[in-house]
Amino acid sequence: MIPIAQPLLGEEEAEAAAAVVRSGWLSQGVQVAAFEAEFAALVGTPHACAVSNCTTALHLALLVAGVGAGDEVITVSHSFIATANVIRQCGATPVFVDVEPGTWTLDPERIAAAVTPRTKAILCVHQIGMPADLARILPLAQAHGLPLIEDAACAIGAEIRLDGAWTPLGGPVGDVACFSFHPRKVITTGEGGMLTTRRADWDAQFRLLRQHGMTVSDAVRHGSTQVIFEEYPVSGFNYRMTDMQAAIGRRQLQRLPEIIARRRSLAARYGELLAGTPGVRPPVEPDWARSNWQSYAVRLPDGADQARVMQAMLDRGVATRRGVMCAHLEAAYDGAEAPPLPQSETAHLRCLLLPLYAQMTEADQITVVEALREALAAEPLAPGALAEVA
Template sequence: MIPIALPSLSENEADAAREAVLSGWVSQGPQVAAFEREFAALVGAPFACAVSNCTTALHLALAALNIGPGDEVITASHSFIATANCIRYSGATPVFVDIDPDSYNIDPELVAEAITPRTRAIIAVHQMGMPCDLSSLTALAARHGVVLIEDAACAAGSEIRMNGAWERIGKPHGTIACFSFHPRKVITTGEGGMLTTGDAELDRKFRLLRQHGMSVPDTVRHGSPQVIFEDYLVVGFNYRMTDIQAAVGRKQLQRLAELIGHRRALASRYAELLGNIDGLRLPFEPPWARSNWQSYCVRLPDRLDQRTVMQHLLDRGIATRRGIMCSHREAPYADAAPRHGLRQSELAQDRSILLPIYSQMSENDQDRVVDVLLAELDS
């Protein structure tokens, strides 16, 4: 079986987890603090705060900004449902807009049309690791006085050209960027997430809210030569990362460039092997973007049925996934009326499939995927 994805974990990660376990400190502690420093340095952010996953990161972002009932947050329906769920957690109203059909990312022109006096924030998704049009979105957010949050769940290591220089996603372009370290992502801690920002006050709020609103972190209390009684200043959450996860994450960070290099080579090879197939639309990487290629998504010709193609590939030992879901099609969001149609989002879900891509994938594996897919396209 050729899987859709496969985490790349080595003896180094296993040894790091073992050391954390044997250290006696397995909850949020020194490894988490080191992981935060190293991630911030990697992406060029002044602050990074580790949490339990990207869903909690997005929720903390909205909570720290005091976004709640009566507020609207513009985002893409074409994203994993967690993006929309976090808006609902906050009591705010999700406003869905359509995507650009080439990049699968939110369309800035449609975002502009959806802004109202109730709009507090835009959550822009870097879908499948492909950077969205941050130049347009940051200018738009500034012009309307709204906050730009980047759902960078899939985008660790992706880059964008801003003001003539290549910069990592996670460097403060918007107000906050939120990352995932789920096993489907390029680097993993099993579960885990990170928020980056250039705002010291927001970072302080993240750290307060992730640990029950506790005034004194565990690390300070346990290391103090004097007795400290903590206070609970606000209603917070238990959104902490463990030191075991962070120890693994630190080793993964050291390998990020290597892992992305393998994925970029595979993506380039897919483009060579599939580039001249009539009706098959390949991913588009704008000249100002460098994707980490967390996923490789192709749009099928209209004559082919998505489920049938996927089943035939699975019957031949190749796992795929359908195009990214649309939240507005799910029961919790049936009443979330968009400001305009979501046709491109629906087509992306219904006509696209994600092909296997992971750093350990061999050229022979890739040839097998291509050969079976070509047989389907020729049938």
Template sequence: MIPIALPLLAHEEAEAARAAVLSGWVSQGPQVTAFEQEFAALVGAPFACAVSNCTTALQLALAALDIGPGDEVITASHSFIATANSIRYQGATPVFVDIDPETYNIDSAQVMDAITHRTRAIIAVHQMGIPCDLAALTAIAKRRGIALIEDAACAAGSEISIDGEWERIGKPHGRIACFSFHPRKVITTGEGGMLTTADPELDRKFRLLRQHGMSIPDTVRHGSPQVLFEDYLVVGYNFRMTDIQAAVGRKQLERLPELVARRRAVALGYAELLGNLEGLRLPAEPAWARSNWQSYCVRLPDRLDQKGVMQTLLDQGIATRRGIMCAHREAPYAAESHRHQLRQSELAQDHSILLPIYAQMTEDDLRYVVNALTRVLYR
């Protein structure tokens, strides 16, 4: 079986987890602090705050900005449902706009038309690791006085050119960027997330809210030579990362450049071998973007049945996934009135498939997938 994804975890990660377990401190502690510092340095962010997953990161981002009932947040329906759910958790309303069919990212031209007097933020998703048009989106956000949050769940290691300089996604362009370390992502801690920002006040709020609103973290309490009593200043959450996860994450960070380079090589192989197949649309990487290729999505000819193609490939030992879901088609959001046409989002879900891509993928694996897909297209 050629899987859709395969995390690269080895003895280094196992030994790091073992050391954390044997240290006696397994909840949020020194490994989390070190992971935050190393992640911030890697992406070029002044602050990074580790949390339990990217969904909680997105919710904390909205909570720290005091977004709640009566507010609207513009985002793409064409994203994992966690993006929309994080808005709903805060009692705010997601306003869905369509995507650019070439990059599968939110169409910045349509964002401007979606802004109303109730709009408080834009959540822009770097879909499948392809950076969205941050230059356009930051300009819109600044002009209209609203917050830009980057859903960078898939984008650890991706880069974008800003004013001629290449920068990693996570260096603050909007107010906050949120990352995932799920096993389907380029680097993993099993579960886990991270928020980056340039705003020290937002970082303070993240740290307060992730730990029940506790005024003194337990790491400070346990390390103090004096007895300290904490207060609970706000209604917070238990959104903490464990030291075991963070220890694994630190080793994964060391691998990130290698993992991205290998994925980019696999994506280039797909582009070269599939580029001339009639009717197959490949993902577009803008000149100002360098994707980590967390996923590799191809658009099938309309004449082909998506599920049938996927089953044919599965019968030959190749795992695929359907195109990224659309939240507005799911039960929690289907009853809402949607002000904007979402045709490209729906077409992408219905006619695209994700092909296997991971760092350990061999040339033989790649050619096997390409040959099997070619036979499907020309049968």
């Protein structure tokens, strides 16, 4: 069986977690602080704040950006549902705009028309590791005086070319970027998240809100030779990361360059193999973007039935996933106002995510592509579908 994804973990991670258990300090202590410092250095940001997952990171980002009841946030429907859910959790409304074909990330051309007097922020998504077009989105956010929040859940290790220089996502270009360390991501801590920002005032608020609004952390009070009384100036949340997670994350960061290099070479090889598969369109990586290839989405030829192709591939031992979901098509968002989102729906309903993970072999990739070809051979493709340039 070839799975859709597989985390790359080893004895080093197991030992790192065990060492934390032996140390006797398990929650948000020295390991979390070290993970934050190492993550900040990696993406080139002055501030990185670890939290329990990316959903809680996004929640804090929106709250600190001032999003509250009655506000609107411009975002994409074509994302994991957490992106839209966190907007609602602030009492605000997600205003969905469509994505660009090929990269399947927020279409900057559609932002201006979605801005209203209630718009409070823009939340763009670096979907499955493909950078959103920040060079076009940021000036629009600035022109409208809106904070730009980057959902970088999938995007650790992805890069964008800005002013001629390659820049890791998370710098961040916007006001804050939020990362996930769920096992489906490129590196993992089981569950976990990180907020990166250049704004010291925002970072201070993230740190306060992640620990119940408490001014002094448990770890600082515990390590102090002076009696310290904490205060609670605001009501916060328990969004803390554990030190076991952080210790695993530190080991994972050491593997990141190797993992990204491997993923890029696997993606390039898929491109070559798929060139011989008529009608299948590989993902578009613009010349200003370097994806981390957290997932590899191909567009199926017109007429191919997504579910049937997936089942045929599964029958041959190859797991796939349909294109990333669209929140507006789910019952939870029934009745949510949205303009037509044809590209988002194409990305969801006509694309397929192929297996991609660092341990994958060349033989695995050939098996995947052969399974795809055989599945498509049984499909009643639309006239001309096979003539489409792969």
